[in-house]
Amino acid sequence: MNSVIRSMRVDWARMTSAGYGMIAGYVLSMPILMAVLTLVLSGDDTVAVILWLYKYLAGLNLMMYVSFMTFPSVYQDMGNNADMNGLMPVSRRNQVLGRYAYLLLFGVVFVVTTALTYPLAFAVAGRLGSMGALPWGMLAALLFAYVVLAAIVLTLVYRFKSQTLLYVVVFAGSGLVLCGFVLAARFSEQVQMVMGWLGSHVFSSVWITGVLGVVIAAVVLAGSYLLSVRLYERKEM
Amino acid sequence: MRLIISSVSGEPIYEQIKTQIRSAVLSGELEAGEALPSLRKLAKELRVSVLTVTRAYNELAGEGIVRNVQGKGTFVMPKGNDVMRDRLSERVRGCLAEAAKAAKAADIPAAELHAMLDEAYRGDPRSGKARKNNDI
Amino acid sequence: MTSATYFFAEMHTEVMMTGERQTMALDTIADATPLALSVNGVGKRYDTGFRLDDITFDLPAGYIMGLIGPNGAGKSTLIRLILNMVRRDAGSIEVFGLDNIKDEERVKEQLGVVFDSSYFVDVWTVNKVEHAVRGLYSTWNHRLFGDYLRRFGLDRRKKVKELSRGMLMKLMLAVALSHDARLLILDEPTSGLDVLARDELMDILHEYIEDGEHTVLFSTHITSDLENAADFITYITRGRLYFTGPKDEFLDAFRVVKGGLGDLDESLRERAVGIHRYETGFDALQRVEDIRDLRGARQSRLLVEPASIDEIIRLTNVKDGDKGKGNTR
Numbered sequence: 004m005n006s007v008i009r010s011m012r013v014d015w016a017r018m019t020s021a022g023y024g025m026i027a028g029y030v031l032s033m034p035i036l037m038a039v040l041t042l043v044l045s046g047d048d049t050v051a052v053i054l055w056l057y058k059y060l061a062g063l064n065l066m067m068y069v070s071f072m073t074f075p076s077v078y079q080d081m082g083n084n085a086d087m088n089g090l091m092p093v094s095r096r097n098q099v100l101g102r103y104a105y106l107l108l109f110g111v112v113f114v115v116t117t118a119l120t121y122p123l124a125f126a127v128a129g130r131l132g133s134m135g136a137l138p139w140g141m142l143a144a145l146l147f148a149y150v151v152l153a154a155i156v157l158t159l160v161y162r163f164k165s166q167t168l169l170y171v172v173v174f175a176g177s178g179l180v181l182c183g184f185v186l187a188a189r190f191s192e193q194v195q196m197v198m199g200w201l202g203s204h205v206f207s208s209v210w211i212t213g214v215l216g217v218v219i220a221a222v223v224l225a226g227s228y229l230l231s232v233r234l235y236e237r238k239e240m
Numbered sequence: 241m242r243l244i245i246s247s248v249s250g251e252p253i254y255e256q257i258k259t260q261i262r263s264a265v266l267s268g269e270l271e272a273g274e275a276l277p278s279l280r281k282l283a284k285e286l287r288v289s290v291l292t293v294t295r296a297y298n299e300l301a302g303e304g305i306v307r308n309v310q311g312k313g314t315f316v317m318p319k320g321n322d323v324m325r326d327r328l329s330e331r332v333r334g335c336l337a338e339a340a341k342a343a344k345a346a347d348i349p350a351a352e353l354h355a356m357l358d359e360a361y362r363g364d365p366r367s368g369k370a371r372k373n374n375d376i
Numbered sequence: 377m378t379s380a381t382y383f384f385a386e387m388h389t390e391v392m393m394t395g396e397r398q399t400m401a402l403d404t405i406a407d408a409t410p411l412a413l414s415v416n417g418v419g420k421r422y423d424t425g426f427r428l429d430d431i432t433f434d435l436p437a438g439y440i441m442g443l444i445g446p447n448g449a450g451k452s453t454l455i456r457l458i459l460n461m462v463r464r465d466a467g468s469i470e471v472f473g474l475d476n477i478k479d480e481e482r483v484k485e486q487l488g489v490v491f492d493s494s495y496f497v498d499v500w501t502v503n504k505v506e507h508a509v510r511g512l513y514s515t516w517n518h519r520l521f522g523d524y525l526r527r528f529g530l531d532r533r534k535k536v537k538e539l540s541r542g543m544l545m546k547l548m549l550a551v552a553l554s555h556d557a558r559l560l561i562l563d564e565p566t567s568g569l570d571v572l573a574r575d576e577l578m579d580i581l582h583e584y585i586e587d588g589e590h591t592v593l594f595s596t597h598i599t600s601d602l603e604n605a606a607d608f609i610t611y612i613t614r615g616r617l618y619f620t621g622p623k624d625e626f627l628d629a630f631r632v633v634k635g636g637l638g639d640l641d642e643s644l645r646e647r648a649v650g651i652h653r654y655e656t657g658f659d660a661l662q663r664v665e666d667i668r669d670l671r672g673a674r675q676s677r678l679l680v681e682p683a684s685i686d687e688i689i690r691l692t693n694v695k696d697g698d699k700g701k702g703n704t705r
Contacts, residue, residue, distance in 0.1 A: 006481055012511035016504065020497050078497050082536070086495035089461035091512055092484035240461035247604060250682070254624075284582035290439060291607040291622055 006093040010101035013091065017078035018071075029071075030112060033064040034120045038127045050133050053124050058141070059184055061117050065145055065152070066176030068113040072106060072157045073172065076165035089240045099161075099232050103224075106153050114146050143216065150220040154227035161234040245286050253288050257296035265305050265316055266328070272318035276306060279314075303327060410473070412437040412559050412591035418457055418467035426615060428453050431467070433610045433620035437558070438588040440581060442602035442623070443595035444685065445612040446693050451595040454612065455563045458593075459489065471559060485513060488552025492564035494544040498537040502530055502547060513555035524550035542573045549580065560584060561593045566601055574598075578605050599685040609685070613693055623685075630683040631667050632691070633660045639677055650691035661691035 019026060037060055045052050079085050088098060118137060125134040159168055187194045206212045245256050264270040276282070279297060283290045297314050300306045304323020306314050317324060343353045413435040420428040428450040435441045443451050456462045458469055460477055469476040471483045496505050502525065510516040525532065528546040530539075539547065545565050552560055560581075566574045578601060584590050594602065602609070602623075609626045611619040619626055633644065636657045645651065648660040667680060683691075 009512050013508055016500075016508035016511075017497060020499050020504070082498040083491070083493050083495050084497045086461075086491060087508075089456070089459050090484065090487070090489050090495065092481045093512070094480050097481075239463065240456065252624075253604070280586045280588060284579075284586050287578060287582060288604045289607040289623060290585070291624065292604075295624070 006097045007101045007104060010091065010093045010098045011104060013087065014075040014101060014105065017075045017084070020078045020081075029067060030116060032067070033060050033116060034123055036060060037120045037124045041124045041128050045128050049128050049130055053128060053130075057121060057124065057138075059180070060120075061141070061145055062180035062183070063177055064113065064117055065149055066172060066180060068109055068149060069152045069156055069176065070169055070172040071109050072102070072153050073160055073165045073169040075102065075105075076160045077169055080165060085240060095235050095238075096232050099228065099235055102157060102160075102231075103228055106150075106157055106224075110146065110149055110153070113149055114142060117145060118142055143213070147216045147220055151223050154224045158227045158231045158234070161231045161238075243282070243286065245288065253286075254292050254296040254299070257282075257286075257293065258300055261296070261300060262303070262305055266319070268319075270316045272316050274316045276314040276316065409436040409438055411435065411470070412472060413441075413458070413593060414470040414473075415454075415458070416468045416470075418454070418469060419465050420453060420457060420462065421465050426450075426453075428457070428612075428615045431612065431617050433617065435591060435593060435608060437472075437591050438585055439607040440585060440592040440594060440602075440605055441608040441610060442599070442606035442685075443593060443610050443612065444597070444599055444602065444689060445618075446689060447597055449612045450615045451597075451612055452563055455561060455593075455595055458561065459484075459487070485515070485555075486558045488555070488557030488560045490545060490548040490552055490560070490562040490565045492567055494536055494539075494548065496536045496547075498535070500536050501532065502534055502536070502539075503532040505536065505547065505551065506532075509551050509555075515556045517554050517556065521550055521554040524553060541568045542570075545569065545573070545577075549577070553580075553584065558589065559591045559593065561595075563595045564597070565594075566596060566598055574601055577601075581605065599689065603685055611689070613689075618692065626688070627683060627685070629664055630688055631662055631664055632681050632683045632687050633662055633667070634658070634679040634681065635660075635677055650694040652691060652694060659687070659691065661688065 037056060040056055040060075041049070041053055044056070079088070088095075091098070093101075121137055122131065122134060125131045156168060156172055243257065243260050245253055247253070249256070261270070261276070270276075276297070277285070279293050280290055283293045286293070297306065297308060301308045301314070304317055304321055304327065307317050308314050319328075339357075340353065343350075411434050415434075416432050418428070418431045431450075431454060433441075443454065445451055453462065457464050458471070458476060460480055472486060474483050476483050496508070500508065506518070506521060510518065510521075524530075524546075528543070528550060530543060530547055530550065536544070536547070549565075566577060569577075581592050581594070582605065585592060594606070596602065606623045608621065609619065609623045610617070611626070619629075630649070633648070634657060637653070640651070640653075640658050640660070644660060647666040648662055650661045652659045661683060
């Protein structure tokens with residue numbers, strides 16, 4: 004346990020290599036962007052704008068948080084910092100565990116900031132009254148997507164070059180989100196139908212959906228962890 | 241005392257250490273009971289390996305010049321001790337042999353040589369001229 | 377270690393110490409001190425065909441061991457094996473009696489390492505380096521680190537990428553020395569450094585082992601640094617162990633015979649371990665036992681000198697044409 008924390012401290016030093024401002028900037032980017040764009044773009048259909056913007060920014064935010072998984076490794080590749088992994092009094096397994104701890108930690112930060120951005124946007128637009136309930140379903144789906152995607156990316160980090168992965172996640176990820184929105188806008192009728200069908204037939208029970216989501220996420224997470232440990236323990240430094 | 245080690249003289253370092261310490265003891269510069277610097281301290285100051293100093297100290301102990309006391313250090317032995325005595329006797333014989341050789345070459349008879357020896361032993365100023373230095 | 381064991385080329389000959397005095401020196405050490413490092417039968421095979429085979433040596437605590445050999449001999453590989461950064465194919469390694477794989481975390485808490493290139497993120501400042509490493513060791517001494525920074529003239533605000541090679545080595549050294557590491561491992565720390573920096577390093581190493589509780593393993597191909605300071609030598613060449621034991625015994629085991637080309641006859645060639653021929657003559661490395669056989673008129677024309685570490689390395693790695701038959705490899 005102690006040594007997992009040691010490993011996390013080193014990874015933290017790596018992630019903040021360019022300064023604490025960077026991390027703060029990333030975390031605050033969605034709330035700030037949301038607030039600014041809400042003010043700029045709203046007019047008569049403020050609420051509609053907010054709903055639309057929120058979904059889009061949440062998707063991009065998801066990709067950004069997933070890309071965090073590559074950060075410690077990107078900095079580790081600067082110079083011979085990877086050698087430090089061999090000198091640290093932390094076993095390889097515990098080093099991997101530390102990164103998965105970060106995965107969960109960032110997951111919490113992601114969900115909390117995304118959730119808080121919703122009321123923030125309404126408040127900034129002066130429409131707090133029209134807000135209604137937080138979009139729990141969407142938040143749950145986002146968390147699920149984060150865990151699955153982040154776990155996959157983290158395992159890939161142990162196999163491929165992190166810098167490349169970072170670009171792929173950021174650009175391809177954002178690209179996918181953008182495409183998704185454009186397509187959803189073009190085919191909005193069809194999308195509504197599919198969503199409706201899914202809502203009543205597949206995801207009809209909140210409990211079943213919830214349990215299923217947790218189980219699948221847990222399986223992906225566990226599998227990813229085991230594979231990461233295997234890859235890393237084999238590595239020759 | 242000062243220990244000066246040359247790394248280019250060709251003579252092994254432990255020999256140089258031994259020679260200099262031995263001379264210092266025999267000349268009285270290092271007194272009986274005095275502690276030599278610790279193994280590691282000397283190794284550090286001379287920038288040589290610890291084993292080299294260990295060897296020098298051990299060999300000096302074998303000659304009776306110093307004594308290694310476990311846990312305390314290395315101390316100079318009093319000059320009267322047996323091993324040192326034997327060593328010094330050897331040196332005296334060496335010097336006498338040379339004196340005898342020189343006397344024969346100069347046709348100085350044995351009786352006169354004996355007289356010279358007595359003078360030297362008494363510390364007669366006349367004999368001082370022939371002596372080059374105070375080292376035995 | 378009840379008697380010094382020497383390995384010459386393929387022959388694993390147990391050479392008993394001659395002379396009571398020498399036995400005294402080494403037995404005292406062997407009986408009294410624990411082993412900081414014990415490498416047994418370690419082997420590693422790479423796909424490229426390079427192999428490290430059957431490496432065995434012991435390093436008693438409180439001493440400096442030089443790990444020497446030409447470039448590519450396997451020294452860095454050996455160090456990475458000790459650190460478990462590459463996986464070994466055979467053998468065992470113990471640091472302070474702990475298995476280097478099973479007890480990896482406990483072992484590394486007591487290890488300080490200096491590599492030949494910096495292992496820090498290059499945009500880190502010296503201050504940030506401390507932040508990064510201090511969390512790794514419960515024994516981190518902040519004041520001591522600061523003292524070393526001052527002594528080495530390292531500015532906390534400077535970035536790692538702005539530091540010269542010598543400063544980088546000193547930074548790694550400062551880190552290695554600030555958490556009470558009992559074994560300091562240096563892998564080619566002095567390549568590219570000038571004589572002054574190398575002297576400074578040797579002074580620090582002497583200070584480090586002064587209390588008898590700290591040990592140094594120093595891998596280098598610049599052997600002049602070790603000529604005086606090393607207590608033990610482990611010599612590796614072409615992936616094999618050529619010698620391990622006290623430095624004096626290593627040097628005393630060989631002599632260099634020098635002469636004109638006309639003096640290089642069959643019998644000399646037979647006995648030599650390695651010969652370096654040049655325009656005006658030759659240098660031949662011989663085992664000291666073989667020197668006694670040099671007799672006769674020839675002897676007065678030949679020069680027999682003690683061998684330096686460099687000469688031994690050079691002459692045990694000559695090309696095949698220059699090998700004497702005295703070298704069994």
